[in-house]
Amino acid sequence: MVFKEENTMGNISEYDMYLFGAGVHYDMYMKLGAHPCKKGRWQGVNFAVWAPNAKRVWVIGSFNDWNETSHEMKRLEPNGIYELFISNVKIGDMYKYLIETQDGRKLYKADPYANYAELRPGTASKVADISKLKWSDEKWMEARAAHKDDEVYRQPMSIYEVHPGSWKRHAGYEEDTGFYTYRELAVELTKYVKEMGYTHVEMMGISEYPFDGSWGYQVTGYFAPTSRYGTPEDFAYMINYLHRHKIGVILDWVPAHFPRDAHGLAEFDGTCLYEYADPRKGEHPDWGTKIFDYGKTEVKNFLLNSALLWVEKYHIDGLRVDAVASMLYLDYGKEAGQWVPNQYGENKNLEAIEFFRHLNTLVCGRNPGAVMIAEESTAWPMVTGKAEDGGLDFTYKWNMGWMHDFLDYMKLDPYFRKDNHNKMTFAMSYNYSEKYILVLSHDEVVHLKCSMLNKMPGLGIDKYRNLMAGYAFMMGHPGKKLLFMGQDFGQLREWSEKRELDWELLNDENHSHLQAFVKELLTIYKKYPAMYELDDQPDGFEWINPNDGYRSIFSFVRHGKSGRNNLLFVCNFTPMARPDYRVGVPKKKKYTLLLNSDDAKFGGEGTERPTVYQSEKSECDGRPYSFAYELPPYGVAIFKF
Template identity: 50%
Template sequence: MSNREVRSDEQLRQGLEALLRAEHGDPFALLGPQVDEQGMVVRTLQPGALQVELVAAETGASLGMLEQQDHSGLFSLRLPELVDYLYRISWPDAVQETEDPYAFSSQLGEMDIYLFSEGKHRELGNSFGAQLVEVGGVKGVRFSVWAPNARRVSVVGQFNSWDGRRHPMRLHPSAGVWELFIPRLGPGEVYKYEILGSHGVLPLRADPLALATELPPATGSVVAAELAFDWQDDAWMQRRTSAPATASALSIYELHAGSWRHGPSTEEGEEFHVLNWQELGEQLIPYVLDLGFSHIELLPIMEHPFGGSWGYQPLSQFAPTARYGSPHDFAAFVDACHQAGLGVILDWVPAHFPNDAHGLAMFDGTALYEYAHPFEGYHQDWNTCIFNLGRNEVHGFMLASALHWLRTYHIDGLRVDAVASMLYRDYSRKADEWIPNQHGGRENLEAIDFLRHLNEVVASEVPGAMVIAEESTAWPGVSRPSREGGLGFDFKWNMGWMHDSLSYMAEDPLHRQHHHHQLTFGLLYAFSEHFILPISHDEVVHGKRSLLDKMPGDHWQKLANLRLYFSFMWTHPGKKLLFMGCEFGQWREWNHDAELDWYLLQYGEHQGVHGLLRDLNGLYRNEPALHRYDDREAGFEWLIGDDQANSVFAWLRKGESDDPPVLVVHNFTPTPRLSYRVGVPCGGNWQVLINSDAEQYSGSNAGSRGPLASEMVASHGKDQSLVLDLPPLATLVLRP
């Protein structure tokens, strides 16, 4: 079918001149089969071609040579009637045969365009960007990109010598979406978009909806092969919906995929190689399972230009980074985790994005994905742009990104980064550097609406998937349902607990009696949210020192304090998250360019920390009292919270009526507390399940051990009690 008619010779002349200048916004009005006053003409723009021949699609017979206009690369041929044809293009070094992109009608559905404009398209990753399609028996790639304020958009790549004149796109004015089907392209093609803005051609842009990318520092988008992965994790996917995560023993190992462990060098002059997804799975999965963690959490693996951002400044919200392999390789990694019984959580960043020239900032020459005003659209702390989530298209783009990871890659949860920065318009800003909302308040109403919508949609459409907030303020109801006025997250990181407990641990034990409240305060609000207790990557970088090195005292005391802290954390209400390297007591800060200091595991003291953490995870998993009521006051009872003089704390953890209670006693001083009486809820013998000072953990092997008989002596509001020897800088965990 021919394209629309050009009404006059003058319009045609002006249009062709604009086309040659790469300034025409409607290439389908001039290129391909056209009807004019003289009949039918076929026109193509092929700069640099020696000649172009028209051949019959079915027979290959020549229909004639196209005539070039003034060596411009613009070729045309008049035909008595329209037939199916191909171009046979002679280049200086090759002959190319292809269908005419401008002979195809629009391949983007009206419903796709409508849903995109409304911000309601849930499957953008399968509809927009670069999609492998077949049209009338012709295989190729349909490209589509949102750039409503562009004057012209072209797809460029090696396939057209990066020449923006060769493949200008069709505009759908109602949505600001540009589209083009290019025949005979396939997986692996590198491409970008050349955009003509109001002030000229912009730097080449990567595709915001690319499903694959080049390996950084290259910045091109890549046409992805269809992810026809044969998933084998049905049992896992069904099992994760059978019980609420809030009642499970959720224990998360957080890691940066590129620096967990390195492989031997594979190239001359190379010190090491970064593990790919297959190698990582082969080594990581058994390691994490042996330690007893239930999930891993990966720092963002969405493609990002700067490795030093650890993934927290991503540009490709739909593409796994090429650093560790292909999208298929990543799917295989997740599948392997699930088959082994290990969940996978991804860090995800809907708050902001970097301003790299090939990225989203001023995408079509205007503030498209970001707010236009710097008081709203520029993040001073990170030198990044802030997503304008109040815009339908951006809201829908980020919502579709979240669903893409959860559905396409079977991800078990998203940890949403920097939620606090999204909630407040004045976040990290001076009084005169922010713009109030429509009601004059400091809340970012658009971001709040997005977060609530995100959590509602995930809960409805991806049962069993978790959404976790990294939220560092006292915003109420972060993990309460939106119908109750909350934000609807499944969990919230307990940043207050983290700051208070680490501050307490850094104190010399002699002075801890004056900071007693830093450990008791967290229990005042521990059940106001569904909390995760996080010791994350942020606590072991930028001069904060490693977790072990934060601990006071000499060498022995630092290790004892670390074992005590882990025991405190694993018996405290709240799910657990620990960053890699902490589990064996790494001395130095995390360095994203180097692997963890695995050599430390040859030393008994580090094996002791490692072994204790394994046993704590086992205890946490096997004792329902330690996890079933993590978010309820009924699951916790203070026994001793006021012994500042001795820096001793004791509590009971409880589950269902038939779950044995667990008694936990901490001694935060290096002084053994002998014959220390603690009330217990029932009589009989009590078994020591964990002594963090035990010899097997490289401790001093002090403290009570073996079955302990209760005495009919009232203490701490209980009719019976135990007399314990509390080891120095250690925890005792007991059960009747």
């Protein structure tokens, strides 16, 4: 085969290198990496890699029989980028960079900017062309872009968190095969999400990663959708399909750390290039991973480019940023002597703070309607506050405090709930300090924490009724929503990435009744703006009685901007029926019963009840008006007024 090498016609200009060195080249992923192109009469691929401390670099691959000396790259100054155009290289060809270090070692590295990778356990990069992805989601993208300022907060967001490799599997395969492809997922996932009524899916484990057991949180390919489920074109097809069916897509994104795998970013050119050089800053003792050097402009540029690729190239609607707390605190997971204070003697990572402000203002500024979501587990102030006011400028923050309090309460025997009533009300005392998402994620159903259903006290049907009451409370509470796959039908076993969900449980009426209940909650959530449009505003929520601890009953109202179709929630968290229950109400009006958890379609007694309740002048819960409602054991009722 004849190869043509022509470095004088490289893709990377001096201006590219200037912007890259300043950390503000937001399209550098179109220059670094492997990009099919034509140079003169030669069709081929332009390869470029940043390896400033390398002695020499070669491209090796399936196209040259992995010859280690035939294709040496040319070094470009001042950044230390190596570049080479090679003709007759085709899409799908595998390749790596052979890096000779200053001390003479040979490193065989995957391309940090690769758009595609060999299926694990292989570790090579693959040539791909993502410049011609096909899209027909214009209506979705135009509607997204029309969300100005705080309009995004006024939209419903009920997220279905999915691990694609274990949602469903083809029967008869080994544990690490049988995956649905991106194109199969597009059809099947869309069908399920639409049927249930979720507004978004959040996908785990999309950026390429070598070890299935990391669930995708130890990334080696920040620009490549994992090859486990197909090609970049297949991935784009799935996003396009979901958008055409009016389903938003959020991806997990991991800028906090990366693994030590020999083919990955660790000591990329023989030195600590992507990670902090000081191990007290550059390593996570607990996780055995490397920490990005957020003070290095080229590293920040790498991460910013990755975020922009997913949002702009693949039309992703938002990124859920993993392990934000581990980035903000220099002493996260470290003992004394294992970390280095900042210049003020504090434990804050000032470089990571600046990176977040840059990241969030950039992504959302260039892409109105896109969202940036922080998984931040501490009380760090102003995570969703504006950068100009000293905040980090995330769109939303996962409400981990609410989640822990909620689960602590729900796991209790109902007898002891009266002494822990405040666990369910405390989150409202800080609800308006951030823009929150309430989450019951994959992290809560692994590592011997039990499935959601098996966290519930009691035996038999009591577990299901408990969980129904919990889900209703969650759906009514201010904040956007997230449920992990399997939780909506009562998965019994803990989640494992090695197997699909136990879908056969839906043949049991207890599980199908639970699923029907969650579907009804999601339907009400989307239908009534009072459920979502004032999540972050005090006007959107009103306690009727937050202090009924003795009976473990919570009652509250969700208000909409229009003043119409407000919703009254009543949730009973004990197995005691309250036939004499009376609830105070804000107005003398008629209250229409929208949801009754005792309905036969949810596995309840099915006792016939009035549809409309007229309030009367009878003081209750400190209100002049009230009406009576027979509240069943673990009963939930939602009324519209």
